[in-house]
Amino acid sequence: MDERGILNATPTQLLIGGGWRDGSAGRLPVEDPSTGEVLCEVADASAGDALAALDAAAAAQGAWASTAPRERGEILRRAFDAMIDRREELALLMTLEMGKNIGESRAEITYAAEFLRWFSEEAVRISGRWSNEPSGAGRLLTMKQPVGPCLLITPWNFPAAMGTRKIGPAVAAGCTMVVKPAKQTPLSMLALAGILTEAGLPDGVLNLIVSSKSGSIVAPLLADQRLRKLSFTGSTEVGRLLMEQASGNLLRLSMELGGNAPYLVFGDADLDAAVEQALIAKMRNMGQSCVAANRFHVHESVAGEFARRLTDRMGRLRTGRGTEEGVDVGPLIDADQRSKVAELVGDAVDRGASIELGGVVPPGRGWFYPPTVLSGVRPGTRLLREEIFGPVAPVAPFSSDEEALAAANDSEFGLVAYVFTRDVKRALRVVEGLQSGMVGLNKGLVSNPAAPFGGVKQSGFGREGGFEGIEEYLATKYVAVDL
Numbered sequence: 001m002d003e004r005g006i007l008n009a010t011p012t013q014l015l016i017g018g019g020w021r022d023g024s025a026g027r028l029p030v031e032d033p034s035t036g037e038v039l040c041e042v043a044d045a046s047a048g049d050a051l052a053a054l055d056a057a058a059a060a061q062g063a064w065a066s067t068a069p070r071e072r073g074e075i076l077r078r079a080f081d082a083m084i085d086r087r088e089e090l091a092l093l094m095t096l097e098m099g100k101n102i103g104e105s106r107a108e109i110t111y112a113a114e115f116l117r118w119f120s121e122e123a124v125r126i127s128g129r130w131s132n133e134p135s136g137a138g139r140l141l142t143m144k145q146p147v148g149p150c151l152l153i154t155p156w157n158f159p160a161a162m163g164t165r166k167i168g169p170a171v172a173a174g175c176t177m178v179v180k181p182a183k184q185t186p187l188s189m190l191a192l193a194g195i196l197t198e199a200g201l202p203d204g205v206l207n208l209i210v211s212s213k214s215g216s217i218v219a220p221l222l223a224d225q226r227l228r229k230l231s232f233t234g235s236t237e238v239g240r241l242l243m244e245q246a247s248g249n250l251l252r253l254s255m256e257l258g259g260n261a262p263y264l265v266f267g268d269a270d271l272d273a274a275v276e277q278a279l280i281a282k283m284r285n286m287g288q289s290c291v292a293a294n295r296f297h298v299h300e301s302v303a304g305e306f307a308r309r310l311t312d313r314m315g316r317l318r319t320g321r322g323t324e325e326g327v328d329v330g331p332l333i334d335a336d337q338r339s340k341v342a343e344l345v346g347d348a349v350d351r352g353a354s355i356e357l358g359g360v361v362p363p364g365r366g367w368f369y370p371p372t373v374l375s376g377v378r379p380g381t382r383l384l385r386e387e388i389f390g391p392v393a394p395v396a397p398f399s400s401d402e403e404a405l406a407a408a409n410d411s412e413f414g415l416v417a418y419v420f421t422r423d424v425k426r427a428l429r430v431v432e433g434l435q436s437g438m439v440g441l442n443k444g445l446v447s448n449p450a451a452p453f454g455g456v457k458q459s460g461f462g463r464e465g466g467f468e469g470i471e472e473y474l475a476t477k478y479v480a481v482d483l
Contacts, residue, residue, distance in 0.1 A: 001089045003096060003323070010093060011190045012042040014049055014210065017056035018203025024049050028183060028212045033099040033331040034321040034366040042186050045209040050178070050217035051224070053207035057149040057176035058226040060204030065146045065174040067202075069123045076120035076171055078199035083113035083192075090160065090191060092323065097185045098159055099330040099367075100285050101322040112160035112192075114449040115465065119168035122470045126173065133480075141479040146174035147252050148228035150473065151221050153214075153242075154189065155233050156182035156333055157288045163189050165453070165464045166231050167196070167206065173473035175229070178221065179208045184333055186210040222246050229473065232256070233290075236413075236458045254462030254472045256290070256454060258387050259415035262408035263293035264430065266401070267301045269420035270442075275309045277444030278393070281418055283317065283371065284445075286329055287391040288337070290459075291416045291438070291446060295377075295384050296395045297407050303397040307375045310393060311356040314371040321366070331367040332390060338367045341390030344383040345372060348394060353377045358391075385411065401426060409435045415455035416446055437463075 001009065013020040023043030030039050045053075083090065091105035100108075128143040150170050154162040159181060170177050181189035193208045211217045221227055222245045229252040232242055236257040246253060263281060265274045281293035298306045322330035332338045338361065345359050358372030369390055377384065377394040384394065398404045408417055416438040421427050431439050437455035440446045447453060452466035462472050 001092070003092065006089045006093050007040050007096070007187075009089075010187050011194050012040060014043045014045055014053070015190075015193050015197070015206065015208040016049065016053045017059075017207065018197070023210070025212065028186075028210060030097055030184070030187060032096055033333050034368075036365055036367075039096055040187075042190065042210050045211045045217055047217050047220045050209050050211075050221055053178045053209050054149065054221055054224055054226060056204040056207050057178055060202060061146075061149055061176045064176050064202060064205050067174065069126060069172075072171055072174065073120040073123035075196070075200045076116045076123065076168060079196050079201075080113045080116040080120065082195045082199060083109060083116065086195070090188065093191055094159060094185075094188050095322040095330070097187045098156065099322050099333065101327045101330050102325065104285060105322070108158060108161050111447070111449070112164040115161070115164040115168040118449040118465070119172040119470060122169070122467070123172035126470065126474065138483050139481040141481055143477050143479070144474040145477055147473055147475045148175060149226055150175050150177045150229040150231060151218070151227055152177050152179045153218070153230070153232045153234065154179070154181050156184040157285055159185035159188035160192060162233050163192055165449075165469075167192075169464075169470040169473050171201070171205070173470050175473050176205045177207065179206060180214065180218065181208070181210060183210060183212055183214070218242070219245055222251065223248060225249055228252060230254070231462070231472070236460075239460060252472070252475075254464065255460035256462070256464060257458060257460035258413055259290040259292070259455065259459055260294045260385065260387050260411045260413040261291060261416045261418065262411075263296045263418040264404050264408055264420065265296065265298040265302065265306055266404070266421040266423070266426065267299040268422045269302070270422065271302060271306060271309060273442065274306065274420040275313055277418070277420070277440075277442070278310055279313055279444070281440070281444035282393050283314070283329065283391055286332060286369075288333060288389050290387070292389070293393070293418055293444070294388055296393055297398050297404050298395055299404070300397040300399050303395060304375075307356060307373060307395045310395070311373045314373055314391075314393065315357050317371050319368055319370060329371060329391060332369055334367055337389060338369050341369050341388060341392060344386060344388055345374070345392055347382045348374050348377055351378050351381045353381065353394065387413070401430065405430060405433050409433075412458040413455070414457035415459035416440065418444060
C-alpha cells in the first residue's frame with residue numbers, strides 16, 4: 001500500500017463507546033516532520049468528548065471485568081497477529097507521522113505487537129492466595145481485581161509501542177480505558193484502535209481521544225471520581241503537574257518520565273562493541289528516546305580513541321526522509337525540538353567542547369539535525385544534566401571507577417544506565433551502585449516486553465512490561481474467613 005493509500009485507510013475520528021465520531025473541537029492537522037507538510041487531519045476532542053469517552057469506559061467496566069481471562073487473552077492474541085500481518089503498512093504510517101526510518105518503524109511494530117502477545121499470556125495467570133491465619137482460627141483469602149477505568153497518555157516518540165505497553169496489561173487485567181495519544185503522532189494509535197476493535201474488543205473497553213489542547217481534556221478526566229488510574233509516559237515537568245491534578249481522587253499512578261542515561265566505558269572495555277552498541281543506545285529514533293544514551297563517560301585512557309571511532313561510525317550514517325530505504329537518520333519531531341538540541345550543542349561549545357562531527361543545522365525542508373559528536377565536554381555543561389532528545393553524543397573523560405559512578409549518579413533522573421567493562425567484579429560493583437531503574441551491561445538496548453521497564457528518582461515510578469506490568473492494573477482485596 002502506498003503513502004496515500006495507508007493514510008486513506010486509517011481512521012481519523014474519535015473512538016467512543018465502539019463508534020467513530022467527529023470531535024467537537026474541529027480538526028487537527030498531522031504533519032510529516034521530514035517536509036513540514038500536512039499529511040491529513042484528525043478529529044480534535046473537547047472536554048465534553050473526553051467525558052463521553054469516560055462515560056463509555058465506566059459503563060463497560062463491570063461486564064469487561066467479569067469477562068473470562070482466556071477471552072481477554074485471545075482478543076490480545078488476535079490483535080498481535082493482525083499487527084504482524086500488517087507490519088509494513090503500520091510501519092509506513094509511523095514513518096510518515098513520526099519521521100523515523102522505515103527499518104526502525106518495522107522494528108517498533110514488531111516490538112509493540114510483542115506486548116500484546118506477552119499480556120495475552122499473562123491474562124490467564126492472574127492469581128491470589130489462600131493461607132492459614134497464624135492463630136489457626138481462620139483463613140486469609142487474597143484476590144486480584146481490575147483497578148477500574150484508566151486514562152492512558154502516550155508520547156509521540158514511540159507511537160505504537162507506548163500504546164500497546166499500556167493497553168496490553170489493561171485489557172489483560174480487565175480494565176476499560178480512555179487512551180490519549182500525542183497530537184503529533186495520533187495515526188499509529190488510531191490504526192491500533194481499529195485493529196483491537198476488529199479483534200473483538202467490546203464496545204467501550206477502549207476509547208480513543210486526540211486533542212490539540214491536552215490540558216483542557218485531561219483535567220476534567222482526572223477530577224472525575226469514576227477514573228481510577230492514570231498511566232503517563234512523557235516529560236517529568238508534565239508528570240509532576242498530572243500527579244498534582246490526580247491527587248484529589250488519589251488515583252493509582254504509573255509514571256514513566258524523563259531520562260538522562262549515562263553510558264560508562266571503562267578502560268578494559270571492548271571498544272568495538274562499545275562503539276557499535278553506542279550507535280544503538282544513542283541513535284535509535286534519532287536520539288529521541290527516554291532511554292537514549294545522553295552522556296558518554298569514558299575512561300581517560302580510551303576517551304580519545306572512543307570518540308574517534310564513534311565519530312567515524314556516526315559520520316557514515318545517511319540522513320534523509322525515513323520512507324527511503326537506506327536512510328539511517330530521519331528528522332526530529334518538530335522545530336521546537338530541533339531548536340532545543342541546537343541550543344544545548346551551542347552551550348557545550350561555549351563551555352569549551354570540541355565538535356568532532358555535525359553540530360550545524362542543515363538548510364532545506366524538514367526538522368533535520370545531523371549526527372553530532374562532541375569531545376572534551378566539561379562539568380557544568382547543560383547537556384550533561386538535561387535530556388538532549390537528539391542525535392548528539394557528548395564524550396567526557398573520567399579517571400577512576402569512583403569518579404565514573406559519581407558522574408553517572410549526578411542527575412535528578414534515574415531511568416537507565418549503560419556499563420561497558422570486561423571485569424566481572426567491577427561490573428557488579430558499578431551495577432549495584434548505579435541509581436537507575438534499568439542497566440544495560442555491555443548492551444545498548446534494554447527494552448523488552450518480558451522485562452520490567454521503569455525508573456527511579458525524577459524518572460518516575462511503576463513498571464511496564466514483564467510480570468510486574470500487569471500488577472499496575474490490579475488491586476489487591478483481602479478477605480478474612482472465619483472457620
